[in-house]
Every structure is written in C-alpha cells, then in structure tokens.
Amino acid sequence: MPANLNFVIDQVGKDKGIDRKVIIEALEQAVLTASRKKYGQQGEIEVQYNEEIGEVELFQFKQVVEEVMNASTEISLPEAKELDSEAQIGDSLGVKLNTDFGRIGAQTAKQVIIQKVRDAERENVYNEFKDRKGDLVSGTVQRMEKGNLFVNIGRGEAVLLTKEQIPGEVYRQGERIRAYTLDVQKNTKGPQIFLSRTHPGFLIKLFEMEVPEISEGVIKIISAAREPGERAKIAVFSSNRDVDPVGACVGMKGSRVQNVVQELRGERIDIIPWSQDHAKYVCNALAPAKVSRVYIDEENRHMEVVVADDQLSLAIGKKGQNVRLTSKLTGWKIDIKSESKMEKISGEILESFKELPHIGEVGGRVLYNEGFRSVEELAEADPDDLAKALQTDKGKAEEIVQTAKRMVEEKKSGKTAPEVPPAVEGPGLAPVETIEGVGEKLAEILKSHGFQTIGDILKTDVENLSSLQGIGAKRAEKLIQSAKHRVESNQP
Numbered sequence: 001m002p003a004n005l006n007f008v009i010d011q012v013g014k015d016k017g018i019d020r021k022v023i024i025e026a027l028e029q030a031v032l033t034a035s036r037k038k039y040g041q042q043g044e045i046e047v048q049y050n051e052e053i054g055e056v057e058l059f060q061f062k063q064v065v066e067e068v069m070n071a072s073t074e075i076s077l078p079e080a081k082e083l084d085s086e087a088q089i090g091d092s093l094g095v096k097l098n099t100d101f102g103r104i105g106a107q108t109a110k111q112v113i114i115q116k117v118r119d120a121e122r123e124n125v126y127n128e129f130k131d132r133k134g135d136l137v138s139g140t141v142q143r144m145e146k147g148n149l150f151v152n153i154g155r156g157e158a159v160l161l162t163k164e165q166i167p168g169e170v171y172r173q174g175e176r177i178r179a180y181t182l183d184v185q186k187n188t189k190g191p192q193i194f195l196s197r198t199h200p201g202f203l204i205k206l207f208e209m210e211v212p213e214i215s216e217g218v219i220k221i222i223s224a225a226r227e228p229g230e231r232a233k234i235a236v237f238s239s240n241r242d243v244d245p246v247g248a249c250v251g252m253k254g255s256r257v258q259n260v261v262q263e264l265r266g267e268r269i270d271i272i273p274w275s276q277d278h279a280k281y282v283c284n285a286l287a288p289a290k291v292s293r294v295y296i297d298e299e300n301r302h303m304e305v306v307v308a309d310d311q312l313s314l315a316i317g318k319k320g321q322n323v324r325l326t327s328k329l330t331g332w333k334i335d336i337k338s339e340s341k342m343e344k345i346s347g348e349i350l351e352s353f354k355e356l357p358h359i360g361e362v363g364g365r366v367l368y369n370e371g372f373r374s375v376e377e378l379a380e381a382d383p384d385d386l387a388k389a390l391q392t393d394k395g396k397a398e399e400i401v402q403t404a405k406r407m408v409e410e411k412k413s414g415k416t417a418p419e420v421p422p423a424v425e426g427p428g429l430a431p432v433e434t435i436e437g438v439g440e441k442l443a444e445i446l447k448s449h450g451f452q453t454i455g456d457i458l459k460t461d462v463e464n465l466s467s468l469q470g471i472g473a474k475r476a477e478k479l480i481q482s483a484k485h486r487v488e489s490n491q492p
Contacts, residue, residue: 005188158193200224225328235274285326289315379404
C-alpha cells in the first residue's frame with residue numbers, strides 16, 4: 001500500500017463524490033479481510049487508519065503470559081516489556097503486524113475496496129434521486145433494449161419502459177431527452193430510476209416550466225388527463241381575478257402551449273377553466289361541445305349530460321376520446337345523450353310514473369328533474385324528501401313509496417309480463433353487409449360486437465354504435481338511416 005494514503009483518499013472522494021469516512025472504512029475492511037488470509041482466524045485482529053502518517057495499521061492482540069503455549073494468541077512478559085515497559089502478566093497487548101500481504105492478499109484488498117466504493121456510489125445515487133420523484137430530469141439516450149430506453153442522467157442511469165413512451169416517438173443514441181421521474185427503487189444491483197413521458201405529471205411539470213404564474217403560485221393546475229400522443233386536458237384555476245388562467249397558459253400567440261405541444265410531439269392540449277360548480281366544470285371540460293342540460297347524482301359521482309343532436313358527435317369525440325378524457329379530468333362518470341334520445345327515455349320514465357298515485361304529468365316531470373329515473377328508485381326514496389320535492393304532504397309521499405315498492409315486488413315475482421322486443425321480419429333479417437355503404441371491414445367490426453342483421457342495427461342507437469372502434473357518431477347515424485331505408489323500401 002502507498003506510504004501516505006491521505007492524497008489517494010481525498011482524490012477518490014472528490015472523483016466519486018464519496019465521503020472520506022466511507023473510503024477509510026473500505027480500506028480498513030480490505031486490510032482486515034486480507035489479514036485473515038495471511039494470518040488465519042486465530043487471535044483478535046484490529047485495523048486502524050492513522051491519519052497523521054496516512055497508513056492503515058494492523059494490530060493483533062495477544063495475552064501476556066509467563067510461558068507461551070500459542071504464539072498466535074500469547075506473548076511472553078520479556079517480549080511484552082519491549083513493546084510496553086509497563087506490561088504485566090494477564091494484560092492484552094496489541095502487536096503491530098506487517099501489512100505486506102503479497103499478491104493474493106493485495107488482490108483481495110483491492111476487490112473489497114472496489115466493492116465498497118461501488119456500494120457507496122450506488123447509495124449516493126439513491127439518496128440523490130429518492131426525493132426527486134415527480135421531478136423532470138434531462139438525460140442522454142444510451143441504448144435501447146427490448147423496447148426499453150436507458151438514459152444517462154448524470155450520476156446515474158434511468159430506464160424509460162416501453163409503456164411509458166409516447167406512441168410513435170423515435171429515439172436515437174446520444175439524443176437529449178426530458179422525462180418525468182416516476183419512481184426510484186432500491187435493489188441488490190443498485191438504485192433503479194424509472195422515467196415516464198406518458199404520465200399526466202409530465203404535462204403538469206412542462207406547464208410549470210413554461211408558465212411563470214404557476215411557479216409563482218398565482219395559477220394552479222388542478223388536474224390533468226392524457227391519452228399520450230393524441231390529446232390531453234388540463235384544468236387550471238387563478239387565485240387572482242385579474243389573471244386569466246387559460247390565457248396565461250396559452251401565452252402570447254399560443255407560444256407557451258406550443259412549446260409544451262412540441263415537447264409532446266404534437267399532442268393536442270385543451271386548457272379548461274376549473275370551477276367549484278361540478279356541472280359547470282364538466283361542461284367546460286366537454287368544450288367545444290355545447291351542453292343543454294346536466295343531471296347530477298352526487299352520491300355516485302355520476303352525471304347525465306344532454307346535448308343537442310348536432311352536438312352529440314362533438315361531445316363524445318373521436319372514438320369517445322373527448323368524454324373519456326373529461327371523465328378522467330373531473331373524476332365524474334359521464335353519460336352523454338342527445339336531446340331526441342333523452343326525450344324518448346324521459347317519455348318512457350314519465351309513463352311508468354303515471355302508474356303511481358298522486359303523480360300527474362307535472363309531478364312526473366318534477367321527479368325526473370330531481371334525478372329519479374325509475375320506479376325502483378322511488379321505492380327506495382325518503383318520504384320526507386319526496387314530499388318536499390312534490391310540495392305535498394308526507395302521507396301522500398309514503399303512499400307513493402309503498403305503491404312503488406309493491407310494483408317492484410310484483411315485477412320480481414313475475415306478475416308483470418316481461419318486455420319483449422318486437423320481432424324484426426322480412427328485410428330486417430338480411431345480413432349487415434346488405435346495408436348501403438357497409439364494406440367487408442365495417443361488417444367485421446359490426447359482427448364482432450353482435451350486430452349480425454339489419455334488425456340488430458335498428459334495435460340499437462347512435463350512442464352504442466358510435467362507441468365501436470372506427471365508427472363515429474356521424475357514421476352511426478348514417479348506418480341507422482340506411483338500415484331504416486332498406487326495411488322501409490322492403491327490398492328483398
């Protein structure tokens with residue numbers, strides 16, 4: 001070993017960013033391990049680093065005896081006196097040993113030091129990144145393995161798993177990349193840092209970088225939802241009435257939002273003004289579609305949103321994307337229905353309410369607007385709440401509830417005839433391929449979802465059809481119209 005290790009320790013500590021104490025402990029452990037190979041396991045051996053002379057000293061403790069029986073663990077009194085003039089029989093005396101261990105011993109010591117330093121480096125990396133979950137990091141693409149991307153982020157290496165990559169992105173070795181720190185885990189191979197470019201947090205952090213008002217705390221991003229690479233929504237709120245949160249995030253001529261879009265490779269971003277009013281919040285999030293009415297079920301966080309027929313496809317979005325992102329953003333389950341569909345449904349519900357006592361046309365409308373959608377729901381209603389809604393006395397409300405319960409029981413016992421959908425005959429039995437505009441590919445999609453005949457198409461509605469992959473609201477409307485025309489024309 002070098003005569004003075006202080007310089008080496010300082011240099012290694014500086015290069016590797018490791019505490020001096022950690023390196024000294026590694027040296028002491030290495031010398032102790034090597035000494036065991038040379039001197040065996042007998043006797044008590046102690047290692048100590050001498051700061052003054054910059055040397056690792058090795059001592060073997062021996063007991064002072066009159067007659068030496070075991071030279072490895074015992075020392076005679078005359079020999080002990082040479083080392084310590086005050087030594088006496090029974091004392092334990094430390095005898096300095098030679099630290100020249102030969103080639104094998106030196107190799108062993110080197111391996112121990114390397115391992116200890118490597119462990120310290122890993123610990124440092126873990127400690128540096130464990131508190132950085134949720135932060136943005138920049139790095140250089142090193143390599144790609146089985147679709148996973150390994151990124152050099154300075155003192156450590158991070159991995160961007162395939163599922164955390166934006167679909168369609170292509171990465172090249174040496175390319176700079178920004179990502180969101182998803183997780184930091186500790187295992188036997190060292191710290192594992194997981195990145196993401198698809199997490200909603202990545203979108204939020206990018207806006208925090210671009211919009212000073214967010215970092216200043218004037219504007220808050222309440223929520224974010226993404227379908228990576230395609231479309232995203234963020235809800236923003238300003239604590240200062242003079243600062244428009246949407247305008248601040250968009251920036252002059254759209255500069256701020258465009259910088260984020262560019263980082264996300266063209267992902268379309270809707271910036272939504274957050275509102276404490278849940279209905280208004282959902283309506284804002286469904287833009288650019290215009291909402292006619294909203295029915296709210298607070299307990300189940302469920303909303304029925306009614307839009308004009310010509311707004312239906314806009315509200316639902318391509319492949320249901322707009323309503324899906326709105327649901328993720330707001331945390332509400334959302335059902336979107338057209339005016340005509342809602343009118344049909346409400347008509348059926350109001351018709352069923354007429355069978356109950358003390359409920360006329362107006363009373364039925366009131367109950368419908370209060371959120372009651374079936375006789376079953378009325379059977380479970382609180383008579384006090386019902387009386388208040390209908391502005392009637394509690395006795396009549398209790399009679400309504402009891403009658404509703406009886407109707408439900410009768411239905412369960414099978415006393416009422418089950419509804420049977422009308423049979424479709426003639427042209428309605430023809431396969432879907434015979435509908436005008438239905439090619440082989442579209443027919444496959446329809447049949448895979450149970451639509452085998454023209455009659456099956458006529459039994460469904462625009463909402464159901466438009467939810468199928470590759471079929472939007474406009475195409476669904478056209479399909480139903482073509483099916484009706486085929487049956488009305490009574491073609492063979």
